[in-house]
Amino acid sequence: MNQSLWFFILLLSSWVPLARPAHAGTAKKERVPRCAVIADAVRGYPTADARMELCGLIGTTTLAEMRWPGFADQRSAVESFYKPTSYALAWMIDANRPTPQALALIAAMQNADKQGLRPEDYDGPRWQERLNRLQSAASLPAGDLARFDLALTVSVMRYVSDQYRGRISPTHFQFRWPAKNAIWRKFCAINW
Numbered sequence: 001m002n003q004s005l006w007f008f009i010l011l012l013s014s015w016v017p018l019a020r021p022a023h024a025g026t027a028k029k030e031r032v033p034r035c036a037v038i039a040d041a042v043r044g045y046p047t048a049d050a051r052m053e054l055c056g057l058i059g060t061t062t063l064a065e066m067r068w069p070g071f072a073d074q075r076s077a078v079e080s081f082y083k084p085t086s087y088a089l090a091w092m093i094d095a096n097r098p099t100p101q102a103l104a105l106i107a108a109m110q111n112a113d114k115q116g117l118r119p120e121d122y123d124g125p126r127w128q129e130r131l132n133r134l135q136s137a138a139s140l141p142a143g144d145l146a147r148f149d150l151a152l153t154v155s156v157m158r159y160v161s162d163q164y165r166g167r168i169s170p171t172h173f174q175f176r177w178p179a180k181n182a183i184w185r186k187f188c189a190i191n192w
Helices: 003-015 034-042 048-060 072-085 100-110 124-136 142-165 180-191
Strands: 092-094
Touching: 034 048, 048 072, 048 142, 072 142, 092 142, 100 124, 100 142, 124 142
Parallel strands: none
Antiparallel strands: none
């Protein structure tokens, strides 16, 4: 794997856990739905519809076409990823061309088994079909572009998380080690 891809993965993995909402620690104000704010910010952009779709999809925290459709556990990280650019599509050059970084990351997820992971967990087998559909159409609806972009972001975040932390978090297991004295008593009882 080339060094620029690993640099990007490391950069993304160090940024995602540190992402913190701008309103953290401040007094709560009346909240305006974030997509309504985005609508005002992106008016006039050619990809405004895709941005609105993306914003709405992040709010639902599910993408039915993914193997693991729910991403509620990564919602804040996903939102922190898109919010600074007013929910612009991160992985598209134009309406039917993914960025070179997107293609490199898709290849990495398709070859996740070489890293000891399962490509299916990152939609590995589904990416080729998505790319074919994206590249064969003259133009896709904004919703399809937003779904592609969000699916890639969520898959990459899962991939980076599994590379960094492992597939199973040790905090899910609540080991109860016996008290130190109880072990010592058992040891003494066996050996004496």
